[in-house]
Amino acid sequence: MSNSKEVIAQSVxxxxxxxxxxxxLAIFGFMVALGLPLVEGSNFxxxxxxxxAPHRGxxxxxxMISGTLWIALSxxxxxxxxxxxxxxxxxxxxxxxxxxxxxxLVRFMTGIPTVIYGFLGIFLLVPLIRKxxxxxxxxxxxxxxxLAILISPTMILFFIDSLLSVDSTYVQxxxxxxxxxxxxxxxxxxxxxxxxxxxGIILALGxxxxxTLIALMLAGNAIRAxxxxxxxxxxxxxxxALVKAADFNSLEFRSIFACGVALYLFATxxxxxxxxxxxxxxxxx
Amino acid sequence: xxxxxIQTVVVFSLLCLLVxxxxxxxxxxxxGQKGTxxxxxxxxHIPVMKEAAKRIMIRHKAIVITVAGGGSGLGIKQVGEGLxxxxxxxxxxxxxxxxxxxxKLFKWAIDGVAVVVNPANKINSLTKxxxxxxxxxxxxxWSNLGGVKHAITVYTRDEASxxxxxxxxKALDKGDIxxxxxxxxxxxxxxxxxxxxxxxxxxxxxxxxxxxVAPVALDGISPSLEAVKNGQYNVARGLYSNTKGExxxxxxxxxxxxxxxxxxxxxxxxxxxxxx
Numbered sequence: 001m002s003n004s005k006e007v008i009a010q011s012v013x014x015x016x017x018x019x020x021x022x023x024x025l026a027i028f029g030f031m032v033a034l035g036l037p038l039v040e041g042s043n044f045x046x047x048x049x050x051x052x053a054p055h056r057g058x059x060x061x062x063x064m065i066s067g068t069l070w071i072a073l074s075x076x077x078x079x080x081x082x083x084x085x086x087x088x089x090x091x092x093x094x095x096x097x098x099x100x101x102x103x104x105l106v107r108f109m110t111g112i113p114t115v116i117y118g119f120l121g122i123f124l125l126v127p128l129i130r131k132x133x134x135x136x137x138x139x140x141x142x143x144x145x146x147l148a149i150l151i152s153p154t155m156i157l158f159f160i161d162s163l164l165s166v167d168s169t170y171v172q173x174x175x176x177x178x179x180x181x182x183x184x185x186x187x188x189x190x191x192x193x194x195x196x197x198x199x200g201i202i203l204a205l206g207x208x209x210x211x212t213l214i215a216l217m218l219a220g221n222a223i224r225a226x227x228x229x230x231x232x233x234x235x236x237x238x239x240x241a242l243v244k245a246a247d248f249n250s251l252e253f254r255s256i257f258a259c260g261v262a263l264y265l266f267a268t269x270x271x272x273x274x275x276x277x278x279x280x281x282x283x284x285x
Numbered sequence: 286x287x288x289x290x291i292q293t294v295v296v297f298s299l300l301c302l303l304v305x306x307x308x309x310x311x312x313x314x315x316x317g318q319k320g321t322x323x324x325x326x327x328x329x330h331i332p333v334m335k336e337a338a339k340r341i342m343i344r345h346k347a348i349v350i351t352v353a354g355g356g357s358g359l360g361i362k363q364v365g366e367g368l369x370x371x372x373x374x375x376x377x378x379x380x381x382x383x384x385x386x387x388x389k390l391f392k393w394a395i396d397g398v399a400v401v402v403n404p405a406n407k408i409n410s411l412t413k414x415x416x417x418x419x420x421x422x423x424x425x426x427w428s429n430l431g432g433v434k435h436a437i438t439v440y441t442r443d444e445a446s447x448x449x450x451x452x453x454x455k456a457l458d459k460g461d462i463x464x465x466x467x468x469x470x471x472x473x474x475x476x477x478x479x480x481x482x483x484x485x486x487x488x489x490x491x492x493x494x495x496x497x498v499a500p501v502a503l504d505g506i507s508p509s510l511e512a513v514k515n516g517q518y519n520v521a522r523g524l525y526s527n528t529k530g531e532x533x534x535x536x537x538x539x540x541x542x543x544x545x546x547x548x549x550x551x552x553x554x555x556x557x558x559x560x561x
Contacts, residue, residue, distance in 0.1 A: 136467060138467050224464035245443065246444060
């Protein structure tokens with residue numbers, strides 16, 4: 001009786017797992033299939049390397065790939081020191097009350113809708129950057145700063161988890177040897193937690209790569225690849241959002257699928273990187 | 286004192302009785318209707334759509350009307366695919382689109398597309414040549430036009446925008462738009478962007494203009510309602526509401542309402558030129 005129940009439960013869950021895996025594969029298949037006319041209609045390389053100029057029949061997405069990388073990498077670079085500091089304070093350096101308040105705040109941040117950050121960015125950050133640093137205001141830097149705030153909870157929570165999962169006997173041993181808080185953190189906890197922390201960085205980067213709204217609202221969406229932090233840029237997700245209104249049968253619309261494939265590749269690379277790091281550290285069986 | 290107040294109440298109710306039919310007539314057609322009407326597309330249309338929807342829904346509680354943006358291209362696509370009942374476009378749908386989806390077009394107003402700058406900007410008049418220079422990126426500093434010494438920030442809309450299509454054809458004569466131009470997603474977003482950027486220039490539906498942005502005269506002609514109406518200012522287009530096939534039921538009633546005296550009055554109040 002209980003055995004048959006178990007078999008049923010097992011098969012149901014197995015089917016669920018298969019289904020979700022199949023859906024992901026099917027999406028990839030669809031994108032490639034629907035993007036095929038683009039490959040047949042024009043030079044395949046032109047899509048990945050050329051400029052975007054629909055009026056001249058050019059549907060290159062390289063400027064958007066470049067824009068995506070610029071914005072996501074700058075966001076991660078801004079986010080990293082912030083997250084390191086916050087997680088250090090929450091795990092070991094801060095007083096008990098401060099830790100609690102900060103921890104609650106970070107968890108609260110995960111629930112703030114993206115559009116709020118975007119809105120704040122438009123009315124506060126864009127004019128601030130335009131006035132004090134220069135450029136049009138809507139640029140890589142503006143989107144990068146806002147995005148850094150958006151992805152920081154992911155990074156911070158990952159850092160905290162990895163730091164706290166360090167075997168407490170190591171920490172106590174260091175304490176017995178006379179190491180103070182900072183020494184215990186820097187020489188015992190961080191080296192042991194570095195694997196988990198790197199995967200936190202990569203996951204946060206993945207989130208930055210996939211975010212649509214912040215870049216759409218704050219980066220200016222110009223169709224030229226950025227050459228600096230103060231230049232406008234268009235990310236792949238923002239590009240999809242802007243072009244999705246085009247005619248279904250147009251090559252313009254088809255190019256969305258090339259963007260999808262590119263984003264998919266980014267996500268895959270990030271995931272593989274996480275797996276490799278974790279495996280090296282033998283965290284994952 | 287008391288008598289006076291009673292008198293006021295009586296006079297007021299009489300007035301209400303007298304006036305009510307003139308306002309309500311067009312809305313009476315919706316009597317007994319219920320259900321949901323979905324509208325999406327052109328962002329220039331939104332103020333009129335919202336006002337019309339509000340008036341209808343206040344009178345008839347069983348009707349729900351949703352109004353979304355997305356741009357002209359999206360409006361045509363969504364109504365064609367049957368995702369919404371009415372797809373708005375700020376340009377006439379292309380013959381291929383009309384044929385493929387079997388669209389019926391209803392033009393209910395005419396709207397100008399005005400070049401706008403920040404109110405702090407002293408420049409309030411440009412020649413068409415200068416405008417083309419600015420948008421193609423050849424003129425990139427306000428000082429070249431007699432303004433402050435600061436780079437010009439050009440704002441534009443995505444390719445599916447009807448406002449962009451009209452502006453590009455009639456103001457830029459299909460000239461280039463610089464790859465450095467910043468893209469915004471709707472007429473509202475354009476207004477916000479230019480209102481917040483002292484060095485910005487962009488273009489919006491005349492119906493969306495208010496004191497947060499300053500209109501720029503083109504070859505000496507201001508984009509006023511009057512100039513659009515008599516054809517002097519030619520960067521203008523029809524505002525269309527499109528349906529898939531002949532509209533029926535609630536959809537039909539809504540379109541009739543837009544074309545009724547009251548609907549046309551709403552369009553006029555929101556800064557558009559009624560067609561009737």
